[in-house]
Amino acid sequence: MAIPKLLSRAAGMAAEAGGVVVDRVQHFRVPGAGGGPPTDSPDRSVQRWRVVTVLCSPEQIGTGDALPAPLAELGDRIEIRVTPAPGDKGTELAARYRGPATEEDLRELRSALRRAKQLIEVGEVLRVDPVPHGKRKPTPQGAALEKATEQAPKEGVL
Amino acid sequence: MKAATWRGTDEVAVERVPDPAILNSHDVILKVRQSVTCGSDLHLLGGYIPFMRAGDVLGHEFLGEVVEAGPNVRNHGVGDRVVVCSFISCGKCWFCTHEMYSACDNGNPNPGLTEPVWGQAPGGCYGYSHALGGFQGSHADYIRVPYADVGAFAVPDGVSDTRALFASDSAPTGWMGADLSEVGPGDCVAVWGAGAVGQMAARASVLLGADQVVVIDRYAYRLDQVERHIGAETINYEQTDVEAELRERTGGRGPDVCIEAVGMEAHSPGPQYLYDQVKQQLRLETDRPAAVRQAIHVCRKGGRVFILGVFAGMVDKFPLGAVMNKGLTIRSAQQHGQRYIPRILRLMENDELRTEHLATHVMPLDQAAEGYRKFKEKDDNCVRAVFEPAG
Secondary structure (H helix, E strand, O other): OOHHHHHHHHHHHHHHHHHHHHHHHOOOOOOOOOOOOOOOOHHHHHHOOEEEEEOOOHHHHOOHHHOOHHHHOOHHHEEEEEEEOOOOOOEEEEEEEOOOOOHHHHHHHHHHHHHHHHHHHOOOOOOOOOOOOOOOOOOHHHHHHHHHHHHHHHOOOO | OEEEEEEEOOEEEEEEOOOOOOOOOOOEEEEEEEEEOOHHHHHHHOOOOOOOOOOEEOOOEEEEEEEEEOOOOOOOOOOOEEEEOOEEOOOOOHHHHOOOHHHOOOOOOOHHHHHHHHOOOOOEEEOOOHHHOOEOOOOEOEEEEOOHHHHEEEOOOOOOHHHHHHHOOHHHHHHHHHHHOOOOOOOEEEEEOOOHHHHHHHHHHHHOOOOEEEEEEOOHHHHHHHHHHHOOEEEEOOOOOHHHHHHHHOOOOOOOEEEEOOOOEOOOOOHHHHHHHHHHHOOOOOOEOHHHHHHHHHOOOOOEEEEOOOOOOOOOOOOHHHHHHHOOEEEEOOOOHHHHHHHHHHHHHOOOOOOHHHOOEEEEHHHHHHHHHHHHHOHHHOOOEEEEOOO
8 A cells, every 4th residue: 555545544534533432531531530430320321410500691592492502592492500600600400311312412512502502692603714724634643633623512521 | 832842751843733722701812922942841742641642732831912802702802912820720619719710620621630630720821731721822813811911911112022921930930939938038938940030039038138049950041041131149059069059059948938930850969869860760759859859958947848830640758747847838830820910011111021032943833843853852951932923
């Protein structure tokens, strides 16, 4: 196999690996980085409320079709819980799937909650500068990082 | 346009990249007038922050002229000369409304890269890896500035570019260290690091009324700047036992406030440096915290320690026993620049805060690689290399 083809294939595999790594990191606690080992079963993890605190009144969250678009688009698949946050912190906006959900479903929910919060607080969702800015070669390490970055808006502890 | 990009470990190049565009209604596009290297860039160049990609534009401390403004920008128009906070903050979330701007909830579009390690994601930062948003940096002809009404500040007419440039990051970072450490009359303040941030923390301490301010470093030319431009005392740690000297100068108590402005690549004399180097290179610790350890050890009982230097991950041999048994308060933050920049620009206008001496090497953007080399190697008494795209 020609070297460029080999490199291209390695880059493709690395990109896949980048996604897998980000996915795994959500369920892996780095020693010394705080937190004990996760004890939730996969089912319990899926059922947990995912919550963001939004600096607004509970009424500004809306209900049903009046929810911010990213959440409204998920329709009846999710349930929503809105409660005042303590102090001056605003409103706790929680969501979870009514039924079983895949990892990809959870990614969509994380992203929807974050975008909903931005729409309420700022009025629009912050866009990212297109990449690459400069020239780059398709290396396996770079492909893994790019895949991880691509998934980063939908990942995290939320 | 032309831009200085990260090409790999210790490799900077100037290349052509696409021009930035307005992507959100609150964006402005700046024509960069000056952009300066920062010690925290060296962590990117050294490969210690693993979220850079070849071709990413470097630079986060800058000043420029507005050439285009989005439809919802209220405070700035075409032609305005502005300095921009290095951290990208929305100004609307709970953290921003409580002046913790670098903790903004809506400034970093890539929370999935940092939340697993830090628990929560900070705001975004220009030119500081995909972990802090993947925003294009300022070592370029042009830069996009999101949330411009929050992060960009008009520069008073009487303030030169080179003075105002440091209101972007070094000065507010240093000011924050002194302010959040509650420095005031009666305090003895020790600052580790005589780079731009350390000098600004020392100057802030002087202006906030501290009785005594001492800056610690090993580079004589930087300590000389501290004595001539900042009005603080100095200690050269390669020639003097820092802890013994500080105890002697503070009546045996130790400093009331210790501000660390060094970061994750700290140098130190003795075997501790070798120990940290080996562990860092083997990735058994990500950061070398020598100055933090010393600050905690020498700080007076019940004193305050502020960590201004940039750290990324885990450290080893952290003196938690000293923190607990001496009752220390430890604070830290990425800079909440939007909170301090207006005051800093006023101080600059009144000539109470001068920063021109920090710009030891002003050069065209084409020479960015050489500028970073001089800056990293402290060649030719370099404190900061400033790039001028039009130079």
